[in-house]
Amino acid sequence: MLFNNNIVKSIVACSLAIVPFAIIRALLLVCSVISSYLGWSAFAGWLDQLQQTLMDFMPILMNAFMALHWAIRNRRSVIHFLTVNICSLLFISRAISNDRLFFLDISIPVALLSGIIVNSILDKFIEQVDKHLGTQTKNTKNTTLFFLSILIISFCTFIISYLAHHLFALVPGYIDHALQHSYPTSFSSGLLYLFLRCIPWFFGVHGYFLFCDMDANFIAEAQANIAAWHAGQAELNILSPEFYNIWCTMGGTGSTLSMLLCIIFSKDSPHRHIIGPSLPLALFNINEPLIFGLPIVMNPVLIIPFILVPIVSYIIAYTATAWHLVPAISVAVNWSVPPILSTWIGTNGSMTAIILNLIIIAVGMLIYVPFLQRWTISTKNNPEQHLFLQPTNLELIPNHRKLNEEKEYLEALEHVHQLQSSGHFILYFQPQVRLSDRRIIGMEALIRHQGNDGKISPPTFLQYYDRLHAMADIDFWVMEQAVSYLRQHLSHYTGMTLSVNVSPQTLTDKRLFNVISRILSEPLPKGWTLEIEITESQAVNAPEHVADILVQLKQRGIRIALDDFGAGYSTLNYLTRYPLDKIKLDRSLVQGLAKKGGLAFLRQVTKLCKITECHVVIEGVETEDELRQILIEGVETEQEMALVRSAGIELAQGYLFWRPLPIKEICQVLEKNSHSQTTAEK
Incomplete structure (x- = not known):
């Protein structure tokens, strides 16, 4: 499925990441144009150079953000991926260009292609x-990866360099000719050019970034044509960059001013939140907030009018100009000049052109309306999946949600950094008891954080690792440390x-089975069994695979327990789907014992669990306020335990x-428990 393709996700993610830079660059250009009209030529030139510098660095930024997204999504080293990607891109660009400032000549397509490869x-x-060095030490793996990274950089540089100096050298004249004459000169080529400029936005990539070399020649050709026309040496061409800016990109690519007006005039539209950040920028034909916020990116519904409206606008404007109903564009106008005003300037104050502008905006609204309505219905009925042919985990629904996710992600990063700098993780152990004789038959390893001041914090910090999709790293650490503690401190307790x-x-x-193989490379102490508790309160995305x-895991001698039973997802399905050895009932079942029917309900749940021939453990036969001496709904803890039995x-x-x-304390507890059991047996 296209929406779940890793490469597509990375392209969209890096395009989304550079949106702030693109908006700042566009605003600098707007300020430059305004300053130029006000006669502040020096300041206008300085702003123009600044926006051009931002534009030059965008390919490197996109490459870096793609590496960042790829590393985080696949739980790889961010520093490793960034280093290899940036080095490869710079080496490749140096192989292609002999200019001293070669790194400013990198194009967006080269940056994306380099990142993907x-x-x-x-x-x-x-x-x-x-896979092959899973049981080796971390230093061995890091050394191997270091040399492999050098090999990757060298390989990619060699291939691109060879192509640049051998294959490309054979056809430089053809390439230059293609770039100089690939801009549109007829109705059909102009229509194709417009389509190709719009379609990359489906993946979040600005068409201008992909066609900037072609556009530079197009602008030069248009300016030369206007100058020749003023000199009486040529007729005005219908097609020019100004033609597209004035007639086909009102509010930005896709003529999204029409879309915004539809949302504004629809009082019950659920998309009105996008008006605030989008409308002020749309007046200067900047539409990234709308494209990513509605969204149009990766949206199979709204991408249709996004392409269709400019095409219809093109047909209307081209026909009207060819039939001399409106004058051809005779004044160069920057794309950032607001709609209507740009028409007035570009046509030397033609009122018929302004009227045609308004008609085109209205036609665009008529086209956008049914698609917006369909999109609105889909978001109400199925806000998570919209109208995608299959569910997608690329969540590009309203931008405020995406921004909230990014904010939560950054907050999680900050919290994790604070945890790592303010202390370290340790393990605590909580015994599991057989009620008939109070004998300890097992214990659960629980992670805690110990600050530099000695303060112990409960595992509330796990939510931050969950947001970062780094729970596996925590779980593996707990698993390895718990087995290490067992071998060092608990090996003489058996059974x-x-x-x-x-x-x-x-x-x-x-990495799961590599970790399991490593920690079980030596047998566990005699009489000990490793048990993995899967949390039923968290959803499992691939139950059959799990x-x-x-x-x-069971084939390797590991027992399987289901934790928090009765508090989460697909409870009954879990009992029949998974090969369980133990079921731990959630505390909520205990809290309801004093209520009417609470005990009967607990008995029925227990019978249901025992059908699977699993051991049943009850958690929370007491409150957490005080030890041993607390009432729960009027039932004392000892009475509660009797009810449980x-x-x-x-x-x-x-x-x-x-x-x-x-x-240290758990060893003392085990020692006393073992001694008391020995005494009881005597």
């Missing part, structure tokens, strides 16, 4: 390194289970028995 190759190399929590993200992570993974549950975990404890 380098990221794809680098990602494949890292995948193979993880127990070590439980670690694993998120759905981690289960589908490609089921296969769990089967493979009467429901057929034999295993429990909670503060009534033990809080999560550091390794």
